[in-house]
Amino acid sequence: MTELLANHVCGRWQAGTGPGSVLRDPVRGSALVRVDATGLDLPAAFDYARETGGAALRALSYAQRAKLLADAAGVLQAGRDAYYAISTANSGTVKSDTAVDVDGAIYTLGQYARWGAALGDARHLADGEAVALARDGVFQSRHIQVPARGVALFINAFNFPAWGLWEKAAPALLSGVPVIVKPATATAWLTQRMVRDVVEAGIVPPGALSVICGSAAGLMDQLQPWDMVSFTGSAETAAAIRGHAAVARHAVRSNIEADSINSALLLPGHGPDSEAVRLLAREVAREMTVKSGQKCTAIRRVFVPGALYDAVAQAIGAQLAEVAVGDPRSEGVRMGSLVSREQYDSVQKGLAGLMAHTDVLHDGRRRALVDADPAVAACARPVLLGTRSPDAASLVHDMEVFGPVATLMPYRDLAHGLALARRGQGSLVASLYGEDPAALAAAAADLAASHGRVHVVTPEVGRTHTGHGNVMPQSQHGGPGRAGGGSELGGLRALDFYHRKAAVQASPAVLQALVPA
Known part of the structure; x- marks a missing residue:
């Protein structure tokens, strides 16, 4: 039988008196340890x-x-x-x-x-x-x-x-x-x-x-x-x-x-081959795949000027195509698994819900897992969705899929893009990408009322910024509204x-x- 982990209360270690819950390896499915708090005073x-x-x-x-x-x-x-x-x-x-x-x-x-x-x-x-x-x-x-x-x-x-x-x-x-x-x-x-x-x-x-x-x-x-x-x-x-x-x-x-439906927004005025587009694409792909998308701060929605929709979809897809998914112990694997098969099923259910209102722009599910059995492993491959009708796609703004999933959407002008970001009804973080300090500052101030943190990425901080989803102890972590108000x-x-x-x-x-x- 697997080891039962003790609880520490009243100044001493105490084992639960029940059968407990078995913790498993989410890739291989093997039992690891048990936890139980039955009988504690x-x-x-x-x-x-x-x-x-x-x-x-x-x-x-x-x-x-x-x-x-x-x-x-x-x-x-x-x-x-x-x-x-x-x-x-x-x-x-x-x-x-x-x-x-x-x-x-x-x-x-x-x-x-x-x-x-x-x-x-x-x-x-x-x-x-x-x-x-x-x-x-x-x-x-x-x-x-x-x-x-x-x-x-x-x-x-x-x-x-x-x-x-x-x-x-x-x-x-x-x-x-x-x-x-x-x-x-x-x-x-x-x-x-x-x-x-x-x-x-x-x-x-x-x-x-x-x-x-x-x-x-x-x-x-x-x-x-x-x-x-x-x-x-x-x-x-x-x-x-x-x-x-x-x-x-x-x-x-x-x-x-x-829950928090965080967003990334590219400001107007950039070409498809610009540094701002490159930085956005890299950060979106990173946030979709770090911790297999299991971060409360991960990017779930991406807003870009309408003329750049196709180019940004291709740029993000190219980044995601390089990500091998499978057993984290195997060489070359860049993304492991979700924490459990139950979480995997939850992500697949949420993904199916979003797909009913969006198009699939990049489908990592077509790529085989590395050294992992898809019938056992909780490995979810990255999927980039998109819709050209962000105002009508209510579910995209209302449901968080806690895995490697994000949705790309175009906006008409910056005011429209900011309004779409606010449709998250309160989020932990939004990130902004561009080169105009005044425009970025104004956009950051606009989003500050509905976000706990606004992360601004410009070319000069492209190599040094701490990341959209990284929570640093120097900055506040929390957000209003849907994000919990904490x-x-x-x-x-x-x-x-x-x-x-x-x-x-x-x-x-x-x-x-x-x-x-």
């Missing part, structure tokens, strides 16, 4: 994290907690080879895709360690300057932010088992808030292993970092008013979280990242979610003692 787990873990973290300064993050990053760096092997086996990722997840996690931890070190020995944060409440200035008000006295519950998605944990945990732990992570079952192995390595290294205080693998049943019921929940996943589950009594009735703070990262802005703000009204002497110069 969840009320005790949450109480232990709040009381024991929270108190220990709050007793430390920001700089001391930053040191914990730096030490954790060191442990993860030492275990990098093992994490790569787990990712290949459980997520079906090629090495470059694993790097996005594993190395991205380590980099994010390191960044927050450096930012936290600069906060020094403080145990709460000032928020603005003191302001007078009385004419003579002897009574003033000053806002401060203090660590929340609760626990942060993370319900994470399957596509980033490493980065998805640490991009949330880094600012939470730096803030002094203990973490309980519930990874998506299909890819929970990597999350569990990373938590295990950090816990067993003795870096974090008992109760500061817990992991529960298996069913999420009952987790939301444990939340109390001072707690927080951060969710990444489907809009359907997000709606259930928002409607849960903990959030709706007890005002538990929630951060949601849900906000993560953005440097030290991420700490806001894990702090409580209060105005302290007192004499200047008291406020000076509260926030020393």
Whole structure:
């Protein structure tokens, strides 16, 4: 029988008492490990994290907690080879895709360690300057932010088992808030292993970092008013979280990242052989194939001037034609699999829905898989769709296919193109391609109200930009509307979610003692 991964709660490792769920290699179909959370004492787990873990973290300064993050990053760096092997086996990722997840996690931890070190020995944060409440200035008000006295519950998605944990945990732990992570079952192995390595290294205080693998049943019921929940996943589950009594009735703070139909837009004024077209085509193909299109930030819609529709279709197709799909362990394979056969079936169903309203411009399904059985492997080959009637193709703007699928559409003028991008009803990211700084700046400002991030690519940054879909800890990650309305990262802005703000009204002497110069 496959190994059963233990959960870490109440400061110790505990195995579930049920049969559990089997995690499989999505390319070969073989069983890997099992996860199960049956029989865990969840009320005790949450109480232990709040009381024991929270108190220990709050007793430390920001700089001391930053040191914990730096030490954790060191442990993860030492275990990098093992994490790569787990990712290949459980997520079906090629090495470059694993790097996005594993190395991205380590980099994010390191960044927050450096930012936290600069906060020094403080145990709460000032928020603005003191302001007078009385004419003579002897009574003033000053806002401060203090660590929340609760626990942060993370319900994470399957596509980033490493980065998805640490991009949330880094600012939470730096803030002094203990973490309980519930990874998506299909890819929970990597999350569990990373938590295990950090816990067993003795870096974090008992109760500061817990992991529960298996069913999420009952987790939301444990939340109390001072707690927080951060969710990444489907809009359907997000709606259930928002409607849960903990959030709706007890005002538990929630951060949601849900479905996002992101777009790339080429500004007018470029020829078919221009550098702007080349950069767009390369980025669209990359975003369709990195992580097999399983990124919440991936490009799903592409908008170009009508006269360039055919040329751009050919340019993207030429890029996709070079992508070999199959077993990530095989030489020459540039794209691995989806995370499971169930996810493969979901992508095929969504693709069929979109194909009823579009034309197929590039069909990677005609190319054979490399060293993978199509009846077993969850390998979805890239498909570029297109429609010359973007206003009528409502489904393209409403449904996200979470795989290597994108749809190309023409626009009449820039105002029309921007309006089409906004039909995503709120997205995590849009990217703009062109050469005119003023036009690009105006377009970016236009899209800022409906997107969490606007990524502008010009020839001078063609080799150095970080990528449409790459989430960097320096920039905000989140988006309005359909994308969930949440906000993560953005440097030290991420700490806001894990702090409580209060105005302290007192004499200047008291406020000076509260926030020393």
